[in-house]
Amino acid sequence: MPKDETSYNAQILMRAGFIDKVGAGIYTFLPLGLRVLNKISNIVREEMNAIGGQELLMPGLTPKEVWETTGRWETFDALFRLAGSDKREYALGATHEEIIVPLAKKHIFSYKELPLYLYQVQTKFRNELRAKAGLIRGREFLMKDLYSFHADEADLNEYYKVAQKAYFKIFERVGLLNTTYLTFASGGAFSKYSHEFQTVTQAGEDTIHICDDCQLAINAEIIEEQKSCPNCGRTDLRVTTAVETGNIFKLRTKFSAPFNLAYKDAKGEQKIIEMGCYGIGPSRIMGTVVEVHHDERGLVWPEEIAPFKAHLIRLIGGDEEKVGQAADKLHTDLLAAGIETLYDDRAGKMAGEKFIEADLIGCPYRLVMSEKTVKEGSVEIKGRNSQKIELVKLNKIIERLK
Numbered sequence: 584m585p586k587d588e589t590s591y592n593a594q595i596l597m598r599a600g601f602i603d604k605v606g607a608g609i610y611t612f613l614p615l616g617l618r619v620l621n622k623i624s625n626i627v628r629e630e631m632n633a634i635g636g637q638e639l640l641m642p643g644l645t646p647k648e649v650w651e652t653t654g655r656w657e658t659f660d661a662l663f664r665l666a667g668s669d670k671r672e673y674a675l676g677a678t679h680e681e682i683i684v685p686l687a688k689k690h691i692f693s694y695k696e697l698p699l700y701l702y703q704v705q706t707k708f709r710n711e712l713r714a715k716a717g718l719i720r721g722r723e724f725l726m727k728d729l730y731s732f733h734a735d736e737a738d739l740n741e742y743y744k745v746a747q748k749a750y751f752k753i754f755e756r757v758g759l760l761n762t763t764y765l766t767f768a769s770g771g772a773f774s775k776y777s778h779e780f781q782t783v784t785q786a787g788e789d790t791i792h793i794c795d796d797c798q799l800a801i802n803a804e805i806i807e808e809q810k811s812c813p814n815c816g817r818t819d820l821r822v823t824t825a826v827e828t829g830n831i832f833k834l835r836t837k838f839s840a841p842f843n844l845a846y847k848d849a850k851g852e853q854k855i856i857e858m859g860c861y862g863i864g865p866s867r868i869m870g871t872v873v874e875v876h877h878d879e880r881g882l883v884w885p886e887e888i889a890p891f892k893a894h895l896i897r898l899i900g901g902d903e904e905k906v907g908q909a910a911d912k913l914h915t916d917l918l919a920a921g922i923e924t925l926y927d928d929r930a931g932k933m934a935g936e937k938f939i940e941a942d943l944i945g946c947p948y949r950l951v952m953s954e955k956t957v958k959e960g961s962v963e964i965k966g967r968n969s970q971k972i973e974l975v976k977l978n979k980i981i982e983r984l985k
């Protein structure tokens with residue numbers, strides 16, 4: 584295990600060749616890791632597009648002036664502040680209300696342009712003191728942030744519920760649905776609560792109180808003000824640790840007012856726009872999935888975000904040319920059928936070593952071609968989560984994997 588890394592998710596991802604550590608909370612995504620990260624990001628994109636989101640890309644480098652407008656140049660603790668050679672100051676984007684609100688002001692004038700939903704999937708920077716949780720709390724991380732713009736509070740409230748449902752679809756697709764709870768958290772000045780999505784794992788940095796009847800939770804930070812389930816009133820809540828894997832806020836006019844982001848209603852009156860924001864971090868999701876889905880042998884990826892669906896191993900021994908040709912052909916056939924396959928055709932590695940690595944990497948299906956399987960016109964298949972090894976005829980394997 585890498586010595587200076589204390590989190591399980593980063594340790595195992597480094598050992599399995601998914602990421603490389605550059606510094607505390609700073610990682611390179613290697614080819615295997617980037618495949619997983621891109622799959623998670625694309626699931627998030629699909630679910631945001633399905634609720635009307637339009638993707639854009641804002642800069643990571645942002646001028647001091649916009650942060651002064653909202654007062655956050657002084658108050659945002661984890662903001663990376665830096666000086667440019669033009670003697671002006673900048674911040675590395677930690678969140679993007681300060682960029683998107685002035686942008687919206689250039690495009691929204693009338694109620695006819697509302698509602699509007701804009702999002703990005705972008706690298707964010709936070710000057711975290713404690714960057715010891717691997718991908719769960721990075722100094723640089725990938726984030727999807729969606730911002731919604733509404734004519735009134737009722738419209739914001741309606742979309743807020745739509746976004747909650749979309750978030751649960753994301754958690755279902757990345758394999759975290761059963762361990763993730765909608766959690767009441769502090770709302771700040773503009774609403775009683777915000778909502779977090781908290782995923783239960785020992786690696787969590789937060790404490791939540793779960794109502795098992797309602798599948799809701801309360802963040803420990805507000806348990807003194809909210810001691811019972813907000814839905815059913817139950818008070819014997821289950822206390823556990825969890826990771827905040829998403830959050831949604833009714834911003835109301837917190838950021839639209841300082842920038843005077845307004846529109847003309849049907850009567851021609853100027854009104855301040857109501858806003859919501861909705862965050863979820865693909866890199867943090869990846870770290871959390873690793874904490875939730877692993878065993879003593881390594882990673883166990885949920886199928887939709889696995890780097891590859893199949894891990895094809897070619898064994899040495901016997902008639903190597905014949906086995907090699909059969910394995911190469913199977914690899915070509917799998918790719919042609921659209922089945923993403925990692926092919927271990929390395930010579931000089933023993934079967935045991937290849938099996939250990941396949942378990943560590945954690946693709947859903949392991950396929951083995953050996954002299955024995957070639958003789959039978961078959962390939963051996965084993966699920967990562969299963970002990971059962973089966974021989975499947977070569978002409979049936981694609982159907983089986985589809």
Ligand SMILES: [Zn+2]
Pocket residue numbers: 794795796797798799812813814815816817
């Ligand atoms: Zn309840």
